[in-house]
Amino acid sequence: MNYAIATTEYAGFWRRFGAIIIDGFFIAILGLLFKVIGLYSVGLDILLALLYTPFFEASELQATPGKALLDMRVVNMNGERITFKKAFIRYLVRIVSGLLLCFGFLMMLFTEKKQTLHDLAAETLVVRGDVKNVNFFQAWYHQVLAVLGMTDKVPENRSGGGSAGAPTSGPDSKPAPAAADLAGLYELFQKGILTEAEYNQKREELLRKL
Numbered sequence: 001m002n003y004a005i006a007t008t009e010y011a012g013f014w015r016r017f018g019a020i021i022i023d024g025f026f027i028a029i030l031g032l033l034f035k036v037i038g039l040y041s042v043g044l045d046i047l048l049a050l051l052y053t054p055f056f057e058a059s060e061l062q063a064t065p066g067k068a069l070l071d072m073r074v075v076n077m078n079g080e081r082i083t084f085k086k087a088f089i090r091y092l093v094r095i096v097s098g099l100l101l102c103f104g105f106l107m108m109l110f111t112e113k114k115q116t117l118h119d120l121a122a123e124t125l126v127v128r129g130d131v132k133n134v135n136f137f138q139a140w141y142h143q144v145l146a147v148l149g150m151t152d153k154v155p156e157n158r159s160g161g162g163s164a165g166a167p168t169s170g171p172d173s174k175p176a177p178a179a180a181d182l183a184g185l186y187e188l189f190q191k192g193i194l195t196e197a198e199y200n201q202k203r204e205e206l207l208r209k210l
Helices: 013-036 044-058 067-068 084-099 103-109 117-122 136-148 178-190 196-208
Strands: 073-077 123-126
Touching: 013 044, 013 067, 013 073, 013 103, 044 084, 044 136, 067 073, 073 084, 084 103, 084 117, 084 136, 103 117, 117 123, 136 178, 178 196
Parallel strands: none
Antiparallel strands: 073 123
């Protein structure tokens, strides 16, 4: 989904800091649950952190729960949903930002679009605005399936928006493009086989066949 970045407000330092606190709380709760059932380990804790942020930010939610609750989402420089590859790079550089005495985070105070070191490295922006009303776990789970190449297991109607905006059948209505084609195209994009420009071009070609 595209957003008009020119008219969108970039998320500020304290709002983003608040999201980090909220996400830290969620991760701590998950870690505690694993500990209660006897599955906790340092390795699992690290894995949980790695699976949390990148998968959420590359999902249809485009945000971690903390960001979503504070009306923020992560997009690329064109205002579009980022790939899992970009989300993962962003998270790894975010770790470096923390190791540099949080200097990478403080960079947003001096950049025009309030970008941190990890935003600059992954070519992303954190913008304010309404976030899609989707279930947190559902969005995360669908993204995991997409990364694993199991897009055939993702329900076609994922937005939970009901049928109000669905096209009606009739002589003038046109069939929607095959879900498998769009899903397969997006899977190639997520895996880095298609560039962003190639993905957009092929998607437009597919939609023009309607």
